[in-house]
Amino acid sequence: MDLEDGARAVLEELKRQRQEGVDAVYLEQETIDGLRTAMGSMEAKVSSAVVPEAKPEPKPAPKPILESAPEPPVPSNPAPLVEVAEVKPKPIVKPARKAESSGPSVLPSPPEVNLPDGDPESRMSWLRDLVMACPTCNANLNPGAKVVFGVGKPDADVFFCGEAPGNDEEMEGEPFVGAAGQLLDKIISATGLTRDVVYIGNVMNWRPQHDQAFGNRPPTEEETNFCLPYLKAQLEVVQPKVIVALGRTAANALVQPDPSAKMGDVRGRWWEFEGVPLMVTYHPSYLLHNPSLIGKRRVWEDFLLVMERLELPISDKQRGFFE
Numbered sequence: 196m197d198l199e200d201g202a203r204a205v206l207e208e209l210k211r212q213r214q215e216g217v218d219a220v221y222l223e224q225e226t227i228d229g230l231r232t233a234m235g236s237m238e239a240k241v242s243s244a245v246v247p248e249a250k251p252e253p254k255p256a257p258k259p260i261l262e263s264a265p266e267p268p269v270p271s272n273p274a275p276l277v278e279v280a281e282v283k284p285k286p287i288v289k290p291a292r293k294a295e296s297s298g299p300s301v302l303p304s305p306p307e308v309n310l311p312d313g314d315p316e317s318r319m320s321w322l323r324d325l326v327m328a329c330p331t332c333n334a335n336l337n338p339g340a341k342v343v344f345g346v347g348k349p350d351a352d353v354f355f356c357g358e359a360p361g362n363d364e365e366m367e368g369e370p371f372v373g374a375a376g377q378l379l380d381k382i383i384s385a386t387g388l389t390r391d392v393v394y395i396g397n398v399m400n401w402r403p404q405h406d407q408a409f410g411n412r413p414p415t416e417e418e419t420n421f422c423l424p425y426l427k428a429q430l431e432v433v434q435p436k437v438i439v440a441l442g443r444t445a446a447n448a449l450v451q452p453d454p455s456a457k458m459g460d461v462r463g464r465w466w467e468f469e470g471v472p473l474m475v476t477y478h479p480s481y482l483l484h485n486p487s488l489i490g491k492r493r494v495w496e497d498f499l500l501v502m503e504r505l506e507l508p509i510s511d512k513q514r515g516f517f518e
């Protein structure tokens with residue numbers, strides 16, 4: 196991959212994070228310098244989307260717009276995530292999407308799922324077979340990839356819902372097994388739970404295709420709508436006490452917050468999906484890309500609310516993780 200491809204991939208990832216509600220990210224100076232060099236060789240349109248100080252001479256001292264601001268003190272009653280430097284939405288590069296250009300461009304109507312009666316294990320096993328054999332899911336797979344269905348306890352108290360499989364997940368055929376998944380596992384274990392006593396699923400059963408060398412793109416509305424009945428059927432089998440929507444895509448799919456609301460306003464409070472309390476929090480990949488303590492603290496605060504709702508014991512140590 197050359198420098199230009201790398202820059203495009205970084206931009207694509209930034210675009211994805213913006214969708215997740217990320218207002219600012221921290222980038223190493225080295226990365227910013229690399230981006231600047233690559234941007235220099237890309238179209239002016241692209242360059243101006245990322246480097247605002249594109250005035251000719253005198254050249255301003257390199258001032259990355261993407262670095263994080265110093266962390267302010269965090270109030271005990273969390274305000275929306277306004278603490279990080281705001282990056283005004285700018286038209287970041289819009290690459291052609293493979294799914295739009297060379298994949299099936301029109302998906303069939305969303306499937307109708309009529310779950311059989313039975314215990315959660317057998318119903319989930321029936322549903323899994325149905326999804327794994329879904330012709331549309333299979334037709335949309337990247338080469339060598341597998342359809343990804345949820346994992347965990349079919350009658351778990353808590354159901355975590357992510358966006359879509361990434362590269363690691365589509366290769367293994369299991370949700371949240373890559374870097375974001377390892378972080379999710381750590382957060383889950385910090386609550387005293389383990390991966391096998393919860394249920395982990397995604398809005399999408401396949402990884403949305405794109406033309407970039409790496410990174411992911413969020414699913415289109417059509418893709419989301421197609422997979423939604425499968426997600427809803429998993430929720431119907433599990434009948435969790437609490438749903439945790441990890442990131443914007445899951446929140447949009449399940450509770451449709453105001454599209455203009457920032458993630459900072461959507462997360463950290465209770466919503467409801469068909470009568471089940473639903474907590475929206477940041478996606479683990481947000482934390483991976485934003486190493487600030489504030490993000491981790493926010494997510495932990497959301498998880499404490501989930502623990503309270505599940506009536507899980509909470510030790511002083513757990514309460515004070517970030518104090």
Ligand code: URA
Pocket residue numbers: 357358359360361364369370371372373375376397
């Ligand atoms: N991100 C998701 O949203 N889901 C996965 O399974 C992995 C990463």
